[in-house]
Amino acid sequence: MGAGNRTLYRQPSRMMNATRVEAGRRVLLLEAAALREAASRLTDEFARAVGLLKQCTGRVIVAGVGKSGLIARKIAATFTSTGTPASYLHPVDSLHGDLGIVGKGDLVVVLSKSGESEELFGLLGFLERMEVPIIALTGGRDSSLGKCATVVLDAGVSEEACPHDLAPTTSTTVALALGDALAVALLEEKGFRREDFAALHPGGVLGRRLLLRVRDVMVPANNTLPPSATMREVVIALAHQRGLAVITEDGHLRGVITAGDLSRIAERSGEFLGLRASEVMTTTPKTAETHDFAAATVGLMERAGIMAVPVLSDEKVVIGVVHLHDLLRAGAV
Numbered sequence: 001m002g003a004g005n006r007t008l009y010r011q012p013s014r015m016m017n018a019t020r021v022e023a024g025r026r027v028l029l030l031e032a033a034a035l036r037e038a039a040s041r042l043t044d045e046f047a048r049a050v051g052l053l054k055q056c057t058g059r060v061i062v063a064g065v066g067k068s069g070l071i072a073r074k075i076a077a078t079f080t081s082t083g084t085p086a087s088y089l090h091p092v093d094s095l096h097g098d099l100g101i102v103g104k105g106d107l108v109v110v111l112s113k114s115g116e117s118e119e120l121f122g123l124l125g126f127l128e129r130m131e132v133p134i135i136a137l138t139g140g141r142d143s144s145l146g147k148c149a150t151v152v153l154d155a156g157v158s159e160e161a162c163p164h165d166l167a168p169t170t171s172t173t174v175a176l177a178l179g180d181a182l183a184v185a186l187l188e189e190k191g192f193r194r195e196d197f198a199a200l201h202p203g204g205v206l207g208r209r210l211l212l213r214v215r216d217v218m219v220p221a222n223n224t225l226p227p228s229a230t231m232r233e234v235v236i237a238l239a240h241q242r243g244l245a246v247i248t249e250d251g252h253l254r255g256v257i258t259a260g261d262l263s264r265i266a267e268r269s270g271e272f273l274g275l276r277a278s279e280v281m282t283t284t285p286k287t288a289e290t291h292d293f294a295a296a297t298v299g300l301m302e303r304a305g306i307m308a309v310p311v312l313s314d315e316k317v318v319i320g321v322v323h324l325h326d327l328l329r330a331g332a333v
Contacts, residue, residue: 027161071111109179116143213294214289217330221310222240225237227277227281255281286300289313
């Protein structure tokens with residue numbers, strides 16, 4: 001920002017800053033409370049809605065007008081990205097040719113705060129004639145939408161975060177969260193895996209992160225030692241393998257020794273160089289396999305507090321070592 005622009009900005013008083021922060025906090029607390037209330041109202045109707053979605057042989061159509069329409073677009077995108085083909089349909093446009101995207105095998109999720117938006121009525125009449133199942137996300141269970149829906153999920157709120165209780169804020173947050181809840185419960189029910197998610201997100205940082213495997217990052221295990229190796233040989237291996245000495249026998253893993261292990265042994269005994277690897281090694285170390293996701297391996301290392309792990313083949317033969325620094329450099333997280 002140039003000097004001229006800086007002169008136009010007046011530093012607010014502490015009182016004004018406090019007022020602004022309090023306004024933001026009020027909105028967040030109201031919306032958080034509304035989400036907790038919505039969670040407490042979930043019944044078997046939610047389970048029934050997930051069942052209908054799972055049985056759907058066609059496409060999930062998500063519809064809403066105004067702010068509900070914007071939330072509907074996001075819900076449709078979430079379904080699609082988690083393995084359930086979905087499209088957004090504007091209720092008004094549906095009456096001017098777009099009804100052609102709705103087929104008998106489809107299911108429609110309709111969002112409306114009141115359930116009485118006039119723009120919905122034409123679409124609802126068509127769906128009833130077609131006998132297309134309807135999942136309603138609305139605060140009006142006894143509304144026109146609620147009465148024609150196959151399943152009604154209560155998206156009602158006691159008040160909007162808007163100080164005039166007018167602008168859709170809390171209500172759209174609850175509707176969005178219910179849509180997310182449906183999508184996540186459905187993907188769990190369908191057994192949607194990380195691999196499936198990666199296949200649908202091949203581009204950008206997220207795609208690279210999800211597709212990256214241990215085999216793409218590991219280095220060959222060229223300096224493995226036998227259990228009879230001396231600690232002098234272990235020290236040399238630790239330097240070559242950046243802090244991890246891998247102990248093998250007939251190619252199979254018998255244990256590992258880390259730089260941390262070496263430090264602890266040196267503190268306890270001044271004669272540690274006379275020990276053998278078998279006397280010091282960890283015999284049940286953490287390991288990875290070539291097909292493991294790199295991001296999952298980072299999580300394994302973080303939980304165990306380690307910097308590297310041996311990589312095993314399908315036959316459990318040591319074929320490499322993967323280091324945390326290499327994983328981070330490759331963009332695994």
